[in-house]
Amino acid sequence: MSNPALSNNPALNGKTLSADELRRIYDQPAAQTQRPGIDVPASEASSGGIQHPPVAPSDKPMTYENTISKTILLFVIVLAFGAIGWQLPELAFPAAIGGLVLGLVNAFKKQPSVPLIVLYAVFQGVFLGGISGVFESQWSGIVSQAIIGTLAVFAVVLVLFRSGKVRTSPKLNKIFMVSIFGYLAFSLVNVVLMLTGVNDDPWGLRSGWLGLAIGAFAVLLASYSLVMDFELIQNGVQNRVPEKWAWSAAFGLMVTLIWLYVEILRILAILRGSD
Numbered sequence: 001m002s003n004p005a006l007s008n009n010p011a012l013n014g015k016t017l018s019a020d021e022l023r024r025i026y027d028q029p030a031a032q033t034q035r036p037g038i039d040v041p042a043s044e045a046s047s048g049g050i051q052h053p054p055v056a057p058s059d060k061p062m063t064y065e066n067t068i069s070k071t072i073l074l075f076v077i078v079l080a081f082g083a084i085g086w087q088l089p090e091l092a093f094p095a096a097i098g099g100l101v102l103g104l105v106n107a108f109k110k111q112p113s114v115p116l117i118v119l120y121a122v123f124q125g126v127f128l129g130g131i132s133g134v135f136e137s138q139w140s141g142i143v144s145q146a147i148i149g150t151l152a153v154f155a156v157v158l159v160l161f162r163s164g165k166v167r168t169s170p171k172l173n174k175i176f177m178v179s180i181f182g183y184l185a186f187s188l189v190n191v192v193l194m195l196t197g198v199n200d201d202p203w204g205l206r207s208g209w210l211g212l213a214i215g216a217f218a219v220l221l222a223s224y225s226l227v228m229d230f231e232l233i234q235n236g237v238q239n240r241v242p243e244k245w246a247w248s249a250a251f252g253l254m255v256t257l258i259w260l261y262v263e264i265l266r267i268l269a270i271l272r273g274s275d
Contacts, residue, residue, distance in 0.1 A: 061241065074250050095130065112247040135269055146264045157227060206270075
């Protein structure tokens with residue numbers, strides 16, 4: 001889901017900022033704002049139409065290219081450690097706990113931490129590999145179906161976003177946040193009921209048609225979260241924030257895609273379990 005480390009950053013959350021404001025945010029020297037081939041004084045840049053923030057000479061700006069490369073790197077790590085989880089499914093539960101803790105730490109850090117983001121990918125890889133191996137042993141081909149479904153949703157949302165047909169709005173963001181808290185509350189209650197033996201169904205309250213409806217609702221939430229991630233990345237690139245924020249962008253995308261994959265995997269398991 002959308003990363004608070006990104007959405008709480010003024011340069012990434014859609015606000016229009018002047019070059020001087022961006023200098024203050026990133027504590028960069030207010031020397032000059034660059035236009036290709038032309039040096040423009042900072043005062044002129046902030047008062048005119050030039051809104052390029054002051055990326056320090058030693059820094060690179062966040063771009064789509066370096067954001068994509070970091071995202072790919074993180075998913076390579078997930079796949080590599082997923083192979084370990086596949087062979088040792090008993091590690092899935094402790095890895096899930098570790099991933100949850102690291103996810104929360106990364107989400108609320110004011111500055112991105114590359115080691116913690118990479119470590120999150122490691123834990124999530126072991127977790128995903130473990131549960132994927134278990135599901136595959138029960139329903140052959142279900143993992144490939146879930147991967148295809150995840151990629152399909154990602155591609156559709158990206159195409160719609162690039163075409164301008166889907167965008168976030170303050171009203172939808174509020175509905176999204178309320179829905180997320182409701183979904184998390186339901187999931188917590190469901191886990192407690194399953195652990196205490198009150199409900200001995202393998203899916204708890206998430207079985208049958210109710211489970212499918214909740215799964216479809218979660219996929220819709222994850223899809224909207226992707227739109228939020230895309231907008232935050234677009235804002236970061238347009239505002240030319242320092243490259244380090246590309247790591248937070250890659251982390252946000254990874255969180256959303258992992259959530260989406262798990263939900264689709266669960267939906268497929270419920271469908272195939274009822275055959």
